[in-house]
Structure formats: structure tokens, C-alpha cells
Amino acid sequence: MNSTSMNYAKFNAVSEQSPMRATRWKSGKRILVTAVASTLLVISVICLSVGIAGRFKKEKNEDDDRQIGHIKNWKSVPKVVQDACSSTLYPELCVSSVSSFPGLSDRAGPIEIVHVVLSVSIAAVEKANALARIMWTRPGLSHRKRGALQDCLELFDETLDELYETVSNLKNGSCMSAPEKVNDLETLLSAAITNQYTCLDSSARSNLRQELQGGLMSISHLVSNSLAIVKNIATRASNVTVNSIHNRRLLSDDQGSEFMAMESDGFPSWMSAKERSLLQSSRDNIMPNAVVAKDGSGHHTSIGDAVNAAPQKSRTRYVIHIKAGIYWENVEVNKKKTHLMFIGDGIGATVVAGNRNVKDGYTTYRSATVAVNGNGFIARDITFENTAGAAKHQAVALRVGSDFSAFYRCSFQGYQDTLYVHSLRQFYRECNVYGTVDFIFGNAAVVLQNCNLFARKPLANQQIVYTAQGRQDPNENTGISIQNCQVIAASDLIPVKRSFPAYLGRPWRQYSRTVFMQSYLGDLIQPAGWLEWNGNFALNTLYYGEFMNRGPGAGVANRVRWPGYRAIRSSNEAKQFTVSQFIKGDSWLPSTGVKYVSGFT
Numbered sequence: 001m002n003s004t005s006m007n008y009a010k011f012n013a014v015s016e017q018s019p020m021r022a023t024r025w026k027s028g029k030r031i032l033v034t035a036v037a038s039t040l041l042v043i044s045v046i047c048l049s050v051g052i053a054g055r056f057k058k059e060k061n062e063d064d065d066r067q068i069g070h071i072k073n074w075k076s077v078p079k080v081v082q083d084a085c086s087s088t089l090y091p092e093l094c095v096s097s098v099s100s101f102p103g104l105s106d107r108a109g110p111i112e113i114v115h116v117v118l119s120v121s122i123a124a125v126e127k128a129n130a131l132a133r134i135m136w137t138r139p140g141l142s143h144r145k146r147g148a149l150q151d152c153l154e155l156f157d158e159t160l161d162e163l164y165e166t167v168s169n170l171k172n173g174s175c176m177s178a179p180e181k182v183n184d185l186e187t188l189l190s191a192a193i194t195n196q197y198t199c200l201d202s203s204a205r206s207n208l209r210q211e212l213q214g215g216l217m218s219i220s221h222l223v224s225n226s227l228a229i230v231k232n233i234a235t236r237a238s239n240v241t242v243n244s245i246h247n248r249r250l251l252s253d254d255q256g257s258e259f260m261a262m263e264s265d266g267f268p269s270w271m272s273a274k275e276r277s278l279l280q281s282s283r284d285n286i287m288p289n290a291v292v293a294k295d296g297s298g299h300h301t302s303i304g305d306a307v308n309a310a311p312q313k314s315r316t317r318y319v320i321h322i323k324a325g326i327y328w329e330n331v332e333v334n335k336k337k338t339h340l341m342f343i344g345d346g347i348g349a350t351v352v353a354g355n356r357n358v359k360d361g362y363t364t365y366r367s368a369t370v371a372v373n374g375n376g377f378i379a380r381d382i383t384f385e386n387t388a389g390a391a392k393h394q395a396v397a398l399r400v401g402s403d404f405s406a407f408y409r410c411s412f413q414g415y416q417d418t419l420y421v422h423s424l425r426q427f428y429r430e431c432n433v434y435g436t437v438d439f440i441f442g443n444a445a446v447v448l449q450n451c452n453l454f455a456r457k458p459l460a461n462q463q464i465v466y467t468a469q470g471r472q473d474p475n476e477n478t479g480i481s482i483q484n485c486q487v488i489a490a491s492d493l494i495p496v497k498r499s500f501p502a503y504l505g506r507p508w509r510q511y512s513r514t515v516f517m518q519s520y521l522g523d524l525i526q527p528a529g530w531l532e533w534n535g536n537f538a539l540n541t542l543y544y545g546e547f548m549n550r551g552p553g554a555g556v557a558n559r560v561r562w563p564g565y566r567a568i569r570s571s572n573e574a575k576q577f578t579v580s581q582f583i584k585g586d587s588w589l590p591s592t593g594v595k596y597v598s599g600f601t
Helices: 027-036 040-059 063-067 079-087 090-097 112-134 145-168 173-177 181-203 210-242 273-280 305-310 496-500 571-575
Strands: 290-293 319-322 325-328 332-335 338-345 350-354 371-372 378-380 385-386 399-401 405-408 410-412 420-421 425-428 432-435 438-444 445-448 454-457 464-469 479-483 488-489 504-505 513-517 543-547 566-567
Touching: 063 181, 079 090, 079 112, 079 210, 090 112, 090 210, 112 145, 112 210, 145 181, 145 210, 173 210, 181 210, 273 378, 290 305, 305 319, 305 332, 432 438, 454 464, 464 513, 504 513, 504 543, 543 571
Parallel strands: 290 319, 319 338, 325 350, 332 371, 338 378, 350 385, 371 399, 378 405, 385 410, 399 420, 405 425, 410 432, 420 438, 425 445, 432 454, 438 464, 445 479, 454 488, 464 504, 479 513, 513 543, 543 566
Antiparallel strands: none
């Protein structure tokens, strides 16, 4: 099934086939757009994007956009445009959005072309956002429809932030020769693509998808082109500067970008020494900025109140100590609440619980008990739980769209879709994850290290699936890496585990990417290891790998024979999915204080 015909919402395909799954122009960011183009240029972009979005509403086969042969007079296209657009998945769209762009100099280079495509993308997001706002004003909107539109409006806002930040970063052309900076760009653009498909997921059950799909696909294809051009520029830059960067590979290998980097003490590199100490120190040695206690002995009695009182856009760590107790609330850490840290009194002692779920009218995105979008978020010693139960199907305990986020000694408890690793770079260490179907899913670049992944007893006739990774574009630097974890049955499943086949993962999107390495795989794992999503969908394009696993379920002799599956033999190939390389953890995890291993455990 190709991406134009598949339903983008997650389905409970292993059981009943039931469906799963405020934007504004900021003055500072307007300056960025002005720096890229004149007012006339921006107006032209908007006009051009309207035409592009209209074309996609005709639901033409997207494969046409991928074939250079369909472009009339390709030889007449300027050479620099040819070079840039030939590397994209949608060259026809690339050429039409660049060649027809008034004011583009004949001497324009690839960076200027990326700016143009990004400007067109921004205009397309604004157009889709305006449509969603008009739809929001319709009288009599159902709870489900209003929830879907709320998701989309939030995601459009996230997308604009990510595109503007990309534009800002590209102002420094030398960033294309620095691997960490390239990883930043790829991360932002990958998240922007993910947002559009999440909006489609949310609208799938509310009869809004038909109205939104044209604009959403236009945005995702434009951003995809930007991502492809960025990777192409980076690859060329790496070839020129390979010696000056000590032969460190850029994120352009055959299997896509590398994941994340780790220090020798087991924490990613983007965590400073101070933040590592916050994660490893005794709670008694940490002075919190705020205390939450149900008995009134702290500053707040609810977590939500503490989050709301925290500073916005903080550049320093703001610590919230959540004392022991069960907090029945849905908590949202919005993107303005940066560098927050939750410290609980231990797994099972501090519990945040909710029961939102898809069956009761929530979108999967909105069902999360705790949702985190503010960058630099850290949590330790807390249980995040969705109590809706298996019969309610999709019900998220934690959703994370926070870049440079880390979770240490936490527990995530649910059934279907427990842990939603939505987007950006994330790290989990010594955590427990409980679930049944697709219970670790999303499209972040994420490493789970030294964690316990517990399969629970599902509904009758269901199959257990640990992961459902959502990489839609081959150039996205996303995926799920599971390293040195225990992949086993929870206590309620152990007596009946022979009745429920269990699999490591299934491909939610076309380029789904998941790796299990150096982990213990219990005897509940089927010999085939992996499960189809729908027939032959994605079996040629996915990347599923296993490396140096152990345990009764780790044998690979009878694994699936899909073209995209591999029993990894090369340590160099497996190294791509370590903390140091896959999520560039060595550059940010040290500041969080979370213990991690940079390379192989």
C-alpha cells in the first residue's frame, strides 16, 4: 500500500481493526523571513503555495512528483536548481517552487534554494493554519472534531517554530560542515514533517481529513524537499572538510542519519555535569524551585499549577519536586516551558495518572496523561500512567515532543500506545515501559538504554507488539534504538504468554526504523521477530535490525525475510544507533545529569 492510499491513523490491526490514532507570526521570526526575502518575495511565495496546495487537492499520484522525467523541459531548468531538486523525493514540486520564484538570482546557490523552499513551506503552513481556524469557528463541532483541530493548530505552531529556526540556523552557511549543526537541521525538519502526519492521524476519525489533507501533504512534501537538499549540501561539505572534522561522518550514510552520542558514565553528551548530578544525586541534596504535595505542605497541590507557575523560555534548570502520592490530572508542559525538571519520590511512590483514550472521543495525541513539548525536559523517579485499560485501545501515558529530553528511573504504564515518542531527540535510562500493542511508538530519534520493556496481557485475540516506529521519509534522522534492555513479559502475562504471540515491532510508516541491540529478548518473542502492518506495506523500505542480543527470543535463524530486515553483523553499522551517533547525545546529555553509555554497553 502506498502512502497516498493508506489511512494515516494508527489501526489496531492486530485485533479489531479499530481506528487509532495557535499558530501566530512572532515578531522576531518575521525578521528572519524579511532577512531571507523582500516583502514582494513573500507575497509571491504565498501565491505560489496556494497553487501548489490546490494541485495536491486533486489527489494526483505523488509518484509523478518523484519522477524527473515528468518535468517538462528539464534541460532548461538552471543547473543549480537541477542539482538541488534532483536529490529530492518530489523534484517536480521542487522545480515549480524554485524556478517560478521571482527575484531568485541566477547565481543563487543551494543555501538560497533551501531558503526559497522553506519560505514556500512557511506560507503553506500559514495557509493550512488559516483553514483550520476557519473550521474551528463552525457551529456544532463535535468533541472529536474540536480535539482534532486543536491538535492541528498546535502542530502548525510547532512546525512554524521549527521552520523559522531552520531558516535562522542556515544564515550561517558554515554550519553545513559541522555534524552537530547538520543534525540540528535534520531534526527540526524531520519534526516538521512528523507534525503534518500527526495532524492527519488526528483528523482521520473526525471526517476532517478530506479538507485538510491537500494542504498537509503539500507542507510535508515541501519540507521533505528542504530536508533532502540540506542532506545533499551536508554530504558535499563533508567530502570537502572530512580531514578538518577528524573523519567524523556526517548524517548521510545509506541507512540515514546517525542517532545519539554517550559519555563513558552512561549519559548523553548534551547533558552538562551539573545536570548529570541532578539526576544522580540523592533527592535530599537537590534544592527544588517548587514543591508539589497533595497534603498542602508544598508550594502547590497539583503538578499543573506548578508547571503554570514555572518561568517561560527559561535557559536555566527549573526543578519541581513532586512528593509521593497519586496525582489524578492531565499535565501539559507546553513549548514555552523550557528546561523543566520533575523529580519524584520514586517509581510507584509519585504517580501521575489519567484515563483519556480514543474510545471516549480523544485523539491519540490528546489522550496523553502527561504531554511534554518544552525543550530540555528531564524527569526522574516518577510513574506516568494511563488507567483506561486494554478495552479502550489507544491511551497514552506520556507523549514527548521535547528536544534534548531525558527520563531516568521512570515508569510508563498503559496498554496500547503507552509511550508516544513523538518527535525530536530523546533518551530513556533505567525506565520501565508496560503495554500491549505498539506501546513504544512515534517518530523521535530516541534511545532506550538499560530499560525494562514489559508486555502485559492484552485483549483476547490480540497480538503483542513492542514498537511501531513512524518514519515517513528516508531522509529523516529518526528511529527507535533499544540498547541493553530487558524485553520480557509482565507478571499478568507470564501464566498465559503462550496464548499471545509477541513481536518486536511493526512498520507504522513507509520508512519505519527500529534496532534492538545488546538486549535480552525473552521467550515470548516469536521466531519471526517482527510483524507486518498491512500486507507488503513498507517491507522493502523499512530498516529493522538486531545486533548482539541474547536470551531465548534472540535467535535470528527464523526471522522474517523482508528486504528491510537485517541481522546486523558489523559493529560499524550497529554503532550508528548508539547514543553518541544516533541522537548526538555527547553534545547534550551531560547537561541533564542522566547516566548513559556513549557507545556499546
